[in-house]
Amino acid sequence: MANMAVSRIKREFKEVMRSEEIVQCSIKIELVNDSWTELRGEIAGPPDTPYEGGKFILEIKVPETYPFNPPKVRFITRIWHPNISSVTGAICLDILKDNWAAAMTLRTVLLSLQALLAAAEPDDPQDAVVAYQFKDKYDLFLLTAKHWTNAYAGGPHTFPDCDSKIQRLRDMGVDEHDARGVLSKENWNLEKATECLFS
């Protein structure tokens, strides 16, 4: 069984390396170790989304029972998205769970994740806070997502206001990532964020 997983991954790997998307630099995949059980994926943020211009790194773990069970995929790059945990990078996507099909490949998984970035499902959230912001304060969601893309994935949009608020919290001795997380959750309200951190 494990043998089948490895031989399939090898074939899929070649498929991805030859695909059009890799030429367009839209997806990328590379090996982490020699056993072909752990891979590292990279997807580009889709155009016309707050993630545009960012490069998101994914951890892909291939189970021994692959392709009968889905690969375990997680965002390593931090991202602000209703279906992705802003803390752990865990992904809520049905094809990585119950709707997995053996005919799916690494390439289709990466493309699906790219599509998920373009079309969030706030009604089936992984990160409830993000989903609430998405539904209730969409403008703030866009700003936060762009800011995170800039901070973690090399996106082009900078928000000096956010940076200065984060710096204020850092001056109080808060870790940068914690500061960004709490401010994002509190809709960039510095007072509420401070209260949340120090109470």
Place this chain on the structure above:
Amino acid sequence: MQRPQTDHKQLKLQNQHSEQSEHNSNNGTRIAASSSTHNHDMSTPILAQRSGGGGSSAPVQPPKSLSLSQNNYAASDTSGEEEFLDSRYECAICIDWLNEPVLTSCGHRFCKRCLTDWLQNHNQCCPLDNKQLSAEQDIFPDNYTRREIEQLKHKCPNSPLGCALVASPIEVHRHLPSCPYRRQPQPEQLEEKCPFAKIKCDFVGRPETNQLEEHLKSDMPHHMQLMLQAFQQTAIATWQPQKASTSTGGGSLENGHGHGQLAPPPQYANGVDEQIVQTMYQRIVVLEQRTREQETRIENLNKQLRLARQPIDPRYSNGTIVWNIGHLGNLVSRLRANANNQVYSHECYTSPYGYKFCARLNIQPRKPHVLSLHVHLMQSENDFHLDWPFKGRIKLCMVHPTDASQSQHDTIMTKPEILAFHQPREAISTRGFGFLEYANISNIMHLGFVADDRLLIKIEINLV
């Protein structure tokens, strides 16, 4: 042998043709509209997700993009092994030749083993379109496809090595592990060396990845350095001593070479000599470099030493004399030889504008075993504004080098009637104050005050 191959080519052509007509909307304009196929690929998985999220929605048809990808995949061969892996004969689960193919009621083919495993491991639906499948009713052996595959004739991939087997892909697959011509230690993963490996770049990458490309981009400075090193190596290797060439130039005349001709390259008795010369030259270069480094180091150390040796300005000694008396053995014999011989310490000031003192050691001829120690006032530019006679406390200490508790302490208080503390009339006051019998020389030696032929006496003079 020839016929089945042409047959197969025909099959393949037909196959491509049928694909074209099937996916005309997608493939027909593929080159011009590659972005549209891209979008199409992206949209399908969302459909799949929504169907999952909604729960009861009708099964959608995601596999169009999947089958497209398989076509892409089959179009260019993966390795020598599966030369003509045809998408019609490919199992979507193992992405390999259909082995004992079965057909589902929804019209998809899989290996029997793969589909059984899938249905046992997972919910009862088709891996390609999510349609419900019952193991008893919806799956049939596809003997037609099995025969088609069996009729394909493939050469063993080891045919260049001499294997004459020609059989169906499945049989070739089965035969491979026992093929007598298989490469013995089969390189499981080929390694891709850096083109700069010749000049000692030890990077090794995987051919399936773009590690090498990245390496070539990012490690350019390293490669430049390697090239420089290699160039220097060849420069050293091709270097030839001037003398040798002139001497053989002279010899060339005897050998019948004309004047106008260039002197032939120097000839050594044998290759070993040449190698020795080269090695020596390299060694010289290394040694010269090292000498230069050492010289710089010595210079730096000298600088430090000069700084450290600068004596403290006696004005700022705060009335303390730390007298490190070296070569004590010689000194003692010199002092004994003549009663007029005496030795003075360096001077000190009690404060920057205070009294100036020094100390003196001598040996009285009557008591050749005892050192006398006296403190003398000295003339200084401050004398005119100071109060006379000097009033203060003088502490003498003979420091034990290893055991501070054994150090000998003496304290003297001045008295106004002692002439030694009146304003000095000479550079060093002729009258001193101290101990005629300060210390017994043999005792000093005995008790270990002298280490390394040195004796340390510390004198502190304070105003009261």
